[in-house]
Amino acid sequence: MVKNCAKSYVLLLIAMLGSSAFSVSEPQTDTEQDVAVETYDPPVPLEKENPNYPRDAQLAGIEGWVTLHYMVSPSGNPYEIEVVDSSGNRSLERAARRAAKKYQYDPAQLNGTPIDAGAATRITFALSGGVSGVSVKFKKLYRRFQEAAQNGNLKDMEVLIAKINDLETQNLFEASIRYTVQGSYAQLINDHDGVRMAFTRALDLDEDQDGAYLTEPQRPNLLVALMQAQVATQHFKDALDTWKKLAVLIEDPQRKSRLQRQADQIQQFIQEGGPIEVSGRIRGHYRYKYRLIGNSFSVSSINGRLAEAQIYCDRGIKGFALEEDMSFEIPEEFGECNLIIIGDPETTFTVFEGS
Secondary structure (H helix, E strand, O other), X not given: OHHHHHHHHHHHHHHHHOOOOXXXXXXXXXXXXXXXXXXXXXXXXXXXXXXXXXXXXXXXXXXXXXXXXXXXXXXXXXXXXXXEEEOOOHHHHHHXXXXXXXXXXXXXXXXXXXXXXXXXXXXXXXXXXXXOOOOHHHHHHHHHHXXXXXXXXXXXXXXXXXXXXXXXXXXXXXXXXXXXXXXXXXXXXXXXXXXXXXXXXHHHHHHHOOOOOOOOOHHHHXXXXXXXXXXXXXXXXXXXXXXXXXXXXXXXXXXXXXXXXXXXXHHHHHHHOOOEEEEXXXXXXXXXXXXXXXXXXXXXXXXXXXXEEEEEEOOEEEEEOOOOOXXXXXXXXXXXXXEEEEEXXXXXXXXXXXX
16 A cells, blocks of 8 residues: 555656765875785675664554664774665664664675775665655645646745755655655755765665565666766766666667666776766765765865765765865775765765876
């Protein structure tokens, strides 16, 4: 019942809106050389007990999700546990962190020796049987948003999307509609970063719930929109990951061929290591996430306040104060890294990679 209802909501909307040391240095050019890169076996979870569902959230019928990043010690214990994204409910975030502290891992291994390494997990809080509806207030705002969209009234849509965003999400069903509304509106106003964030959440939620909220035709359409938004915002590694999911879903050979060529061009660009300038903006969760392509970056053109930055890598987590126009060098042995920038909402900046 929940799955069919959720899919009908989202279908209507899409049909309506359209298809070791961390160094800091001045920027410089290094001489190219071949470097032997060590590989390692990442940590493997042995025991991950479900968190206790907070009683207050349970009684209120609140569902949600939390994404955690942390390090795993050579003894297999998580530490430096951080919430990097969530549906916004603090009691769920606290419950997720408490649960992660008790996780047990087979630690990462380098040449047979246990080492510290990064790991991540996404915890979904869903009530037994699911929640079959949305709040009365959300339903009214959603219907008014539909009417404004049908009439092409962008001014009313802007007001209504702000009101929808101000509501606390009550359950996963409501969240799936909310993220799809956000992404669809962002498409209309050419907000590529908004599309990227909203459709990522909508698709992740649908995947977590075994396809409960999107129909088979909807899923590839959202993935295509997401991939194009990732390309437009130069989140190239994320775009390639999206393509991997999309490639098995697209049936139209011409469409698939066009997207394959685009993915090949992205892969070639990454391999050539060309310079990249990524425009970033802090949104509601006070954080901005970007998957680094190389091991050096700088942040410039800061308009607002940035508090700090963190890198979450395969083999290390580091936090540091940002200095504008300084080049930050990450040791190659850290592996692939996500850059998290923390600051005030609506702060804008540019992340620069490459020579």
